[in-house]
Amino acid sequence: MTNYETHEHDVLVIGAGGAGLRAAIEASAQGMNVGLVCKSLLGKAHTVMAEGGVAAALGNVDPEDNWEVHFQDTMNGGKMMNNWRMAQLHAQEAPDRVRELQEWGAVFDRTNKGQILQRAFGGHKYKRLCHVGDRTGLEMIRTLQDQGIHRGFAVYMECSITKLIKDGDKVSGAFGYYREDGRYVLFKAKAIVLATGGVGKAFTVTSNSWEYTADGQGLAYDAGADLIDMEFVQFHPTGMVWPPGVRGILVTEGVRGEGGILRNKDGYRFMRDYLPESTKDQFSANDAESERWVNAAIAGVKTKDKRPPELSTRDNVARAIYTEVKEGRGSPHGGVFLDISYQDAARVRKKLPSMYHQFKDLADVDITAGPMEVGPTMHYIMGGIRVDADSQMSRVPGLFAAGECSGGMHGANRLGGNSLSDLIVFGRLAGLGAAEYVKKLGAAPAVPQDQVDAALAEMEEPFQRGGSGSAKNPYDVQKKLNQIMSTYVGIFRNKEDLEIGIQKLQELKEDIKNVGTKGSKTYNPGWHMCRDLKNMMIASEAIALSALSREESRGAHSRTDFEQLNPELGKFNTAVSKDADGMKLEKTPCPVMPEDLKRLFAKKETTHNG
Amino acid sequence: MNETKATTKTTHPHTGMTTRHDAWWLAPLMVATGFTIFIVYATYRAFENNYYEIGAIISPFYSPKIVLDWFPFSPALLILWVPAGFRATCYYYRKAYYRAYFLTPPACGVKVYGNNGYTGERAFPFVLQNLHRYFFYLATLVLLILWYDAFKALIEPTFHLDLVTVIMFINCFLLSGYSFGCHAYRHLAGGGLNCFSKDESTKRRFKVWEFVSKLNEHHMGWAWCSLFSVGFTDFYIRQVCANVFPNPTFF
Amino acid sequence: MAEANLKVFRGEKDSGTFENYKVPIEEGMVVLDAIHYIQQNMDPTIAVRWNCKAAKCGSCSAEVNGKPQLLCKSRMDKFEPGEEITVQPIKTFPHVKDLVADVSWNYEVNKKIVPFTPQPGHNWVVYQEDIERVQEFRKCIECFLCQNVCHVLRDHNRKDGFYGPRFMVRLAGLEMHPVDSANRLKMVKEDAGVGFCNITKCCTEVCPEDIHITDNAIIPLKERVVDEFYDPIAKFFKSVFKAK
C-alpha cells in the first residue's frame, strides 16, 4: 500500500484566500493548533486578483453611510434571497474588519483628510469601497499572509484535499496530496473550515483561475452538507473579449466606478435603456448629470447629482451587454465598448494602473487613448455550502465554510466589493465558530482507516487507467463540460436548454469515470485534473438542477421563459444534497427577517427582476 | 527532437554563460569603453600640469587651484580626488563599473566573474562606498567653486561672454543636475523621514525630496552628460590655452 | 497557420532535456498559452505553475530566451517568426519538474522579518503623500523573478547571507511606513545583508510590477544603514542635538 504522511490539528483550514487566512488567524488567536492547506503557493489564491475594493460602511467619503444602508443595499442587490442574518452581520462588522486590516499593515488609498478613501460601485448607494488603486485583493491577501505567518500555524502549500473523513456524522479529517511530488497526506482534525472559493472553471469564459474547480462545494456535498442557491451564478458584465488568450479576464467595475462609459458599436450609450423602473430614480437623468457626478467624484466633493447608469447592478449590466451584442450592436470582437479615455490620462493610470497595464501588455490597447472591448464573463457563484449565520457551521458537525464556497450571504446577486468584506467578516466568524466547537468537543473523533484507504485508492485510479486506449483525456472532458455549461446554463436560461444540459451532464459523468493519466506523480497537472473534474461535475449539476427548478427570473438567474420575479418563489431557497441515488433537490423556506429590520424595506412588492 | 542532455542548474561553468539570445554584452562593453577613455584622458591631464588657466578662466580639473610649496606635483591631484571619489562611490557608477569592469554580473542572467568569496559591499574595499555622502558634501563645495569660476569668467576683466564661459556654465548646470540627483542627497533631503506630513519642516523637506527624486530618476543620464561635459570643458580650455582652438567672444 | 517553435525544458530535479514543440499561433497569444496548448493537446503531464493568467499573482515565473519573466505576460508576437523560443524554469531555486521550481526558501525568509508594528495609540490619520512610497512596494506580487535574477543568490548562492531584493522591498515598505514603530535596520544590515547587493539593478530590470527596487527600496535602505552604522559625524551631531 502506498504511504502517506499524517498531521494532526485542532482546526484544519482548507483554502488560503482571504477567508481561509482570516479563519486561520482567528482560530490561532483562540488558542487552537491550526493547519492551513492551499492548492497553490501562499498568497496566490484568487483573492489576490480582486481589484475594485472591499465594501464597508465607514462613511469616510459619504458620511450618511451606515451599516443599515449597506444592509439594505446588500439585500436589495440579492433580491431579498440573502440570509438576512448573514447580511446583517456582514454590514455591521465589515468596518471593524477593514480597520483591523489597516492595523495589520494594509495601506489603503487615503482621502485628503487622511482617512481610508472609498469609491462608488454598482448597487451601493454611497461611496463605500475601500481600495488600493485596482489591486485591493493583493493588498488584502498580503496583509493577511504577513500577519498569518507570525501566528504560528502550519501552512501546507500546493497541497490539494480530495476527501473529507468522518467519524459517524462528525467530520474528523481530510485526505489529500501534494501537487509537487504526489505524496499523499492525511490530516486529522477536530474541525475543518472550507474556504476554497468558487466554481468558474466549469465555464468556458470566466474570470476565475484554474483553482476554481468547486472543490469545497464538492467535498462538502460528498460529506453530507447541502448546497443552496446554486442557480445564482454571477456573470460579470465586463470581461476582456480580445485577444482570445485573455478572453474572460476581468475588467474591474472600478472602471465604471471612476466614470467609465458603455457604448455600442453605433457609439450609443445604451445603459439608461436597461435600467429597471424600480431603481431608475437612483440614477442620473441624462449624460450631463452623469458627467457632473463623475467630476464631483474626481474632485472629491459632495454632489446632489446622481450616479451614471453604468453603475447599475452587475446582473443588469451583464444582461444589457449580452442583449446589445445579440441584437447585432456589438463591437468587432463580440463585446461592447467601455470608455474611460475621455479622462485625464495620468489620473487613469494612477487610479487604474493594473487595468492600464493589462490592456497595454495583453491587448495592445491604451485605455487612456481609446475604448476597451468588454463582454460578460462568468465571475462568481452566490450559492454554496449552507451554513449557520453566526457560527458558519454547515449541517455536518465540525464542518465550517466561509468565503465564496459558502452560500446565503449574497442571495440572488452579489454586489461588487461585498465579497472581500464577506471573506474577512465570515472568515473570522468561521475561525471563531470552529474554535468554540473544538473547545466543546472534548476527545478527537476517530479517523476510520477504510475511508482513508478508499480516498487513496480513488487517487490511484487514473494511473491504472493510464493515458491512452479507452481512457479519456481529462482536458477534453473539461472542455466538453465547459461547452455544456456555457451553452445551456449561461446568462439566459430556459427549460428546454436546461433539460438538454442536464441530460448531457449525465452522459459526461461516464467520461469522468474513465479519465486516465500517464507519467509520474510529480507535479502532474493531468492527474490533478482527473480529480478536479468530479467536483466541477457536482457543482455543474447543482447549478443546472437548481436553475431548472427556479421558475422565475431573480437577480443573476434569468429565465427567458419566466421573465418575471415571483414573490412566492422568493420565500424558498433551493438546496441540493447527496442522496443514495444521486442529487436530491429541496425547496427550503428562507429564514424570516425580524420586524425591526423589515422596517428598512418599506418598498412595494415588484415582479420586475432588476 | 533535441537529445542533448542539458541540466537547468548548469552551475554555469564559465563567466558569461547564459541562455540569452540578445547582444547582452553590448551595454557593458560600451560602458567600459567610455569609462576607460575618460580615465585615460583625465589621468593624462591631471599629470600634465599645464594648459589649464588663461585669464580668469580655469579648467574644472584644476579648480580650486591649491598651490602648496611642499607639493611638487600637479595641483590637480590635490582636488581631483574629490570629484573622482564622488563619482567612484556614486550609486550609478558603482552599478556601471561593477558590471562593466568587475563582471558581477556582466548583464542580467549572465554568469558572474569569479565564484568564491564575493562579499559585495559588506567588506573592504567596497564597504567604503558607504562614505558616499561625505564625498557628496565635498563635491558640492567644489561645485560651488565651479559656479564661482563660471561667473568669474563672465565678469572678469569686464562683463563679457565668450564660448568657453558658455561651456563652463553648461558644465556647471549638468554637474548640478547630477549632484543634486544624488541618492545620498535624496535620503538626506527627506527620504530618511517616515512621515512627510508631520509638521511644517517635514513638509518642506518633502517638497525638496520630490524635486530631488525627479532628478534622481534620470541620474544615469545626468551622470553621463556631466562626465562628458566636464571632460569636454577641460579639453576645450586646454586647447584654448595651447592656442589650438579659438575662444570667440559674443559680446 | 503560423507556428511557433518552442524549446521547453522537460525533466525532474535538474536532469532532463530540452524538447521541441510546434504550437499554432493565435493573435495575442502569450508563452503560457503555448505551454497550455502543449498540456491540452500533446502532453498533459507538462508542469507549469500559474493561477491568474493576468500578471497579478506572480506564479508563472520562468526564463524565456534566458530572460526571467512571467510566462503570462510574454507575448508570442515579440519573437521573430520561426525563432526558437527557449523556455526554462527559474534557475536560482531547486528544480522540481519541467517549468516548476521550489521557491519555499522565500517563504522561510519572509517569516524572519519583524512584522508591521503600529505605534501604540496612533489615530490612523495618514495622508496619501506619506504612503505613496510604501504603496509602490506593496505592488509586489511575489513572483520572485528578482530573487531569481539577483547574482548574489543566482551565481554566488549566498542565500545564507542575503534575503534578496523581494525582501528588501518588503523591509523598505515597513521601514518607511509612517505608522510603524519597529526598527529593523540592524536586521537590514546583518541578517538581511543589504551590503551584499551591489546595486547592479537586475532586479529592477525584471520586475513585472515596475517597482524601482534598487532606486526606491534598496538604496534608501543602504542610506538608512549608513545613518545608523557608518556616519559617525551625523551620529555625533544627532546625539548632541538630542542631549540638548
Ligand SMILES: Cc1cc2nc3c(=O)[nH]c(=O)nc-3n(C[C@H](O)[C@H](O)[C@H](O)COP(=O)(O)OP(=O)(O)OC[C@H]3O[C@@H](n4cnc5c(N)ncnc54)[C@H](O)[C@@H]3O)c2cc1C
Ligand atoms: C478578477 C476578480 C476580481 C474580483 N474583484 C473583486 C472585488 O473588487 N471586490 C470583491 O469584493 N470581490 C472581488 N472578486 C471576488 C473575490 O475576489 C472572491 O470571491 C474571493 O477572493 C474569494 O475568496 P476566498 O477566500 O473564498 O477564496 P480564494 O481566495 O479563491 O481562495 C481559495 C483557496 O482555496 C484553496 N483551495 C481550493 N481548493 C482546494 C483544495 N481542494 N485543497 C486545498 N486547497 C484548496 C486555494 O488554493 C486557495 O488558497 C473578484 C474576483 C475575481 C476573479
Ligand code: SF4
Ligand atoms: S541590485 Fe542588488 S538586489 Fe538587485 S539584483 Fe542587483 S545585487 Fe541583487
Ligand code: SF4
Ligand atoms: S519585487 Fe517585483 S520582481 Fe520581485 S517579487 Fe516583487 S513583483 Fe516580483
Ligand code: FES
Ligand atoms: S548617487 Fe550618484 S552622485 Fe550620489
Ligand code: FES
Ligand atoms: S499566471 Fe498569475 S502572474 Fe502569470
